[in-house]
Amino acid sequence: MEKHKFIGKSKDEAIQQAKISLEESNVDNLFINELSSKKSLFSTKVEIEVIEKDEIIKFIKEYIQTLLKNMGFNIKIEVFNKNNTPLYKIYSDNDSLLIGKNGKNLKSLQILVGQAINKEINQNFKFTIDINDYQEKKERNLIRLAKNIAREVSQTKVEAKLDSMNSYERRIIHNALANSSKVYTESCGEEPERYVVIKPKGE
Known part of the structure; x- marks a missing residue:
């Protein structure tokens, strides 16, 4: 994964240099870390490190492929864009083992890959892994x-009060009821036991 460094009198100026140098007009396609x-x-003087998002997306795919291959899994990966977030769909003949009970192994895989990419780019990068849908x-x-x-x-x-959920699951609940005229949602508690409460709206 190629990283580029730029220096400017401001962050905006450094970003402009990055856009020109990398021939990228859309800053949303760049992952920027202020050093x-x-x-x-x-x-x-402001120094930034810039990585093209396509490079990060490719890195994650290759990391997953290598990791699971070394564990003995034969897989196929397809990458999609879902709500501006990379979605890695993994297809395998041994999906039950990859997913685990109640998705435990899938969650562990998501965390493991997340830690690897965060270490590589020194920031959180949102992505989702799915196995056989x-x-x-x-x-x-x-x-539902x-x-x-x-x-x-x-x-x-x-x-x-719903059962404790991870941030991805809580976000699904919040989004599902965001436009409701009769109820609203709140996240409560501390990780990893945070949960969603669905409350009635006042008349």
Whole structure:
């Protein structure tokens, strides 16, 4: 993964240099990490490190392929863009072992790959791993659950506390009910036991 460094009198100026040098007009296609900002009496210097997002996406795919191959899995990976976030769909004949009970192994894989990329670029990078559409099916089930409980809450006017979920699962619940006129959602508790509460809106 190729990293580029640029220095400017401001972060914006350094970014402009990066866009020109890398021939990239859309800054959203660049991953930017501010390395340092030095101020003196007469000037300011800002140094940034820039990685093209396509390079990061490719790095993650290759990392997953190498990791699972070394573990003895025969897999195929396809990369999609879902809500501006890379989605890595893994297909395998041994999907039950890769997914694990209640998705435990899939969660571990997501964390492991996340730690590897964060170490490489010194920042968090959002991406999602799915195995044989497990996450997609789970998302549909969570949306169905959210709407069913929201219906009960709106009728009884009694808030409902859901089981603890990871940030990805909580976000699905929040998004599913974001436009509801009858209920609203809140995340409560501390990681890894954070959970969503569905509450009735006042009349």
